[in-house]
Amino acid sequence: MTCDEARALLVDARRGRLSDEARAALDAHVAGCPACAHEAAADALLDEALEHRLPQRGAPLALKRRLAASWAATGLPVPPPDAPGGAEDPARGRGARAGWGVRWRRALVPALAAAVVVLALVPVYDRQVGDGGAVMVTEAVNDHLRVLGAQHPLDIASGGIHQVKPWFEGRLDFAPVVRFEGDAEFPLRGGAVGYYLDRKAAVFVFNHRLHVVTLLVFRAEGLPWSRRGLTPVGPVQAHVTSARGFNTILWREGDLGYALVSDVDRAALLTLLGKLAASS
Amino acid sequence: MNAVYDLGMASERVDAAALGREALAYADTLYNLARHLTRSPVDAEDLVQETYARALSAAHQFTPGTNLKAWLFRILRNTFLSHHRHERHNPTVGGLDTVVAGAPGPESTYWLRGDLELDRLRKVVGEEIERALESLSEEARTVILLDLEGLTEGEVAQVVGCAVGTVKSRLARARAALREKLRDYAP
Numbered sequence: 001m002t003c004d005e006a007r008a009l010l011v012d013a014r015r016g017r018l019s020d021e022a023r024a025a026l027d028a029h030v031a032g033c034p035a036c037a038h039e040a041a042a043d044a045l046l047d048e049a050l051e052h053r054l055p056q057r058g059a060p061l062a063l064k065r066r067l068a069a070s071w072a073a074t075g076l077p078v079p080p081p082d083a084p085g086g087a088e089d090p091a092r093g094r095g096a097r098a099g100w101g102v103r104w105r106r107a108l109v110p111a112l113a114a115a116v117v118v119l120a121l122v123p124v125y126d127r128q129v130g131d132g133g134a135v136m137v138t139e140a141v142n143d144h145l146r147v148l149g150a151q152h153p154l155d156i157a158s159g160g161i162h163q164v165k166p167w168f169e170g171r172l173d174f175a176p177v178v179r180f181e182g183d184a185e186f187p188l189r190g191g192a193v194g195y196y197l198d199r200k201a202a203v204f205v206f207n208h209r210l211h212v213v214t215l216l217v218f219r220a221e222g223l224p225w226s227r228r229g230l231t232p233v234g235p236v237q238a239h240v241t242s243a244r245g246f247n248t249i250l251w252r253e254g255d256l257g258y259a260l261v262s263d264v265d266r267a268a269l270l271t272l273l274g275k276l277a278a279s280s
Numbered sequence: 281m282n283a284v285y286d287l288g289m290a291s292e293r294v295d296a297a298a299l300g301r302e303a304l305a306y307a308d309t310l311y312n313l314a315r316h317l318t319r320s321p322v323d324a325e326d327l328v329q330e331t332y333a334r335a336l337s338a339a340h341q342f343t344p345g346t347n348l349k350a351w352l353f354r355i356l357r358n359t360f361l362s363h364h365r366h367e368r369h370n371p372t373v374g375g376l377d378t379v380v381a382g383a384p385g386p387e388s389t390y391w392l393r394g395d396l397e398l399d400r401l402r403k404v405v406g407e408e409i410e411r412a413l414e415s416l417s418e419e420a421r422t423v424i425l426l427d428l429e430g431l432t433e434g435e436v437a438q439v440v441g442c443a444v445g446t447v448k449s450r451l452a453r454a455r456a457a458l459r460e461k462l463r464d465y466a467p
Contacts, residue, residue: 011451038398045401046459050428053406054413059311063325067307067332173407198406219407
């Protein structure tokens with residue numbers, strides 16, 4: 001097997017499209033060829049990056065509602081069978097116009113029936129999509145645990161918010177908006193650059209008595225924000241919940257998303273949110 | 281209970297309610313592809329909406345038992361191309377079926393990348409991957425995203441309208457181009 005032949009099979013191998021014999025030949029070649037081993041590793045890492053880190057964006061709720069409605073509304077005026085400018089097979093390009101009016105009528109009845117079912121299902125479907133908020137809560141708790149478990153969780157120890165915030169310049173592709181400077185109840189310990197799901201995040205660490213409170217700030221676009229059960233706190237609508245014994249609050253302001261996580265009680269966390277929201 | 285409708289073709293009986301239900305279930309997937317193709321949330325919404333409108337008008341042409349997702353993808357891509365043909369004449373990266381004379385191939389450059397490339401791929405974040413993907417031509421983005429969606433080479437070939445062998449070579453070139461782009465994002 002040549003290097004060109006081997007590299008042509010790398011994707012097929014990871015997609016499970018090779019026979020046992022071909023897979024064994026490929027593995028044997030890669031094991032003895034450093035260049036192809038590099039290609040195989042890079043290709044696998046590219047897959048991992050695409051599958052786990054490329055942002056996946058769900059359709060907006062308004063679009064889904066319009067889609068459901070369009071199925072009900074489309075085709076109400078039924079053209080005559082021999083009307084000019086008939087429907088095309090959108091998947092096959094132009095042509096296939098003969099008798100389209102007849103087919104249109106035949107499609108209309110089931111389409112309307114489908115629309116009724118679809119309209120009824122939209123709320124259920126939306127609830128399923130809304131569960132993406134659980135992913136955000138889980139990630140926030142994981143990030144908080146990383147802060148708790150790290151030997152040196154802070155890249156910059158606090159000398160005040162005006163020392164911490166400038167430190168992020170050049171380290172993030174956005175400016176984290178946090179104007180609360182910390183106080184005796186919630187002193188600011190410092191900050192660090194972290195990751196939240198598929199993007200970089202500014203990590204601010206506050207204390208509350210002996211407890212640690214993590215505030216993550218990140219770009220909000222493209223994340224599955226929960227739309228239901230939001231709690232109004234000052235000017236923001238917050239998703240307040242708990243997971244694995246930690247209280248979490250997620251909210252967004254403009255282009256930025258925020259996540260607060262701690263084992264302090266919910267009332268204390270809401271107090272901190274009130275200070276952050278009031279000053280932002 | 282869903283009705284089963286005879287849409288006029290002897291072997292094609294479509295459970296229209298189930299088809300509509302299943303089609304709507306792909307709204308997120310189609311919108312995600314549309315976002316990557318159009319690079320715009322507004323254009324993506326318009327593209328998905330038009331895709332569903334075209335799918336509805338051609339529901340009778342869908343063959344039960346075949347891949348509805350691939351069928352919807354094909355409609356979406358054809359719709360996109362009909363509105364964005366200018367992009368095909370001015371791609372950021374050349375067409376995938378064109379081999380640039382003198383362009384270095386993996387064989388001649390792999391040793392320059394070494395483990396540095398692997399380190400970069402491990403550390404690259406989602407936004408960087410997205411920017412790199414968006415800098416590729418529509419053909420390249422499409423084959424990468426359809427492969428990512430789990431479509432087989434045969435299904436990708438149906439969506440983009442070419443031979444299976446062409447899909448294989450386009451995908452290889454597209455992935456190589458993406459890796460080259462990601463080299464620009466040093467950690």
